[in-house]
Amino acid sequence: MRRAQSLSSYVVGRATLTAHESLAAASSTTAGVQNRLLQVALYNSSSSSAGPSRWFLQSIAACLGRSTRAVSLGLAGAISFSVAASAVIPEVYAKEPLSPEFLPKEVVLYQYEACPFCNKVKAFLDYHHIPYKVVEVNPLSKKEIKWSDYKKVPILTVDGEQLVDSSDIIDKLAQRINPDKSVDSLSDDEERKWRRWVDNHLVHILSPNIYRTTSEALESFDYITSNGNFSFTERLSVKYAGAAAMYFVSKNLKKKYNITDERAALYEAAETWVDALDGRDFLGGSKPNLADLAVFGVLRPIRYLKSGRDMVENTRIGDWYARMEEAVGESSRIKSIEQ
Numbered sequence: 223m224r225r226a227q228s229l230s231s232y233v234v235g236r237a238t239l240t241a242h243e244s245l246a247a248a249s250s251t252t253a254g255v256q257n258r259l260l261q262v263a264l265y266n267s268s269s270s271s272a273g274p275s276r277w278f279l280q281s282i283a284a285c286l287g288r289s290t291r292a293v294s295l296g297l298a299g300a301i302s303f304s305v306a307a308s309a310v311i312p313e314v315y316a317k318e319p320l321s322p323e324f325l326p327k328e329v330v331l332y333q334y335e336a337c338p339f340c341n342k343v344k345a346f347l348d349y350h351h352i353p354y355k356v357v358e359v360n361p362l363s364k365k366e367i368k369w370s371d372y373k374k375v376p377i378l379t380v381d382g383e384q385l386v387d388s389s390d391i392i393d394k395l396a397q398r399i400n401p402d403k404s405v406d407s408l409s410d411d412e413e414r415k416w417r418r419w420v421d422n423h424l425v426h427i428l429s430p431n432i433y434r435t436t437s438e439a440l441e442s443f444d445y446i447t448s449n450g451n452f453s454f455t456e457r458l459s460v461k462y463a464g465a466a467a468m469y470f471v472s473k474n475l476k477k478k479y480n481i482t483d484e485r486a487a488l489y490e491a492a493e494t495w496v497d498a499l500d501g502r503d504f505l506g507g508s509k510p511n512l513a514d515l516a517v518f519g520v521l522r523p524i525r526y527l528k529s530g531r532d533m534v535e536n537t538r539i540g541d542w543y544a545r546m547e548e549a550v551g552e553s554s555r556i557k558s559i560e561q
């Protein structure tokens with residue numbers, strides 16, 4: 223309980239540091255009413271210790287806390303959209319079916335919905351049509367991963383074998399489904415370079431974008447809450463408390479990563495990626511490689527939020543993204559395990 227308190231305070235506390243400044247600026251805007259709602263939610267969340275909103279914020283804090291030290295805010299992953307697959311998938315973009323001998327019997331992903339690294343792994347599993355179960359880890363107790371020495375997510379178990387770290391997981395899965403190839407021959411320098419770019423650059427830009435304005439923060443949390451298992455009252459509380467906290471936290475993230483204009487940074491990243499494609503359908507040529515899957519995995523949660531819509535309207539990334547949607551298709555997630 224004490225740890226729970228401190229994680230909750232972490233999010234709310236960080237938000238409060240900049241709350242006065244941000245609210246002062248925001249209250250003169252047309253979003254003033256929403257800001258006041260968010261302010262109420264923010265301060266309510268700091269005084270209340272009960273309810274799902276607190277748990278949810280703690281879940282965000284766990285991803286955010288580690289991310290600010292190691293990689294990025296993983297909130298985008300919390301709003302993991304289920305992207306509808308097109309009914310007819312052109313053969314050229316079809317999924318990579320595995321021959322049954324390579325198909326693991328049981329794959330379990332221990333994840334936070336809030337984690338972009340988990341979404342990268344899911345993009346790989348979905349593309350290769352590897353069925354997997356998901357265990358949503360409680361970020362406070364982490365009781366679902368007590369059995370492991372590794373204290374982060376994602377953790378993937380493949381027929382009982384534990385794999386950790388999203389890039390390592392993907393490398394090991396790629397090796398497993400291509401047993402005849404050496405590790406080095408499985409990816410080239412270009413692919414490795416862009417996978418690093420995703421982890422070191424792209425993921426940092428996402429959260430400041432999806433929580434950029436109060437209305438965008440609410441849009442993001444609206445999606446989160448409508449897809450979670452919340453009662454009507456719980457949904458409201460999570461939506462406003464979460465949006466309020468993340469609106470302010472995202473301002474700190476901008477400073478941390480020296481982002482002055484988050485939209486411009488997002489557009490620039492999208493254009494940089496399209497330049498990298500250099501006229502090819504995918505970085506991998508006629509089919510996605512691991513870099514395509516990584517970029518797609520971290521962008522998928524934001525694609526149909528305002529930031530993602532803006533990105534597609536204002537850059538050239540839309541065609542590639544549409545090809546990726548077709549290629550990856552429907553999720554191969556089979557069911558959640560209730561803990």
Ligand SMILES: N[C@@H](CCC(=O)N[C@@H](CS)C(=O)NCC(=O)O)C(=O)O
Nearest residue numbers: 284285288296337339374375387388
């Ligand atoms: N490099 C790791 C980063 C994983 C990571 O930082 N995950 C965060 C969630 S976004 C985490 O589990 N943090 C530890 C915690 O919540 O206590 C990867 O790519 O998998």
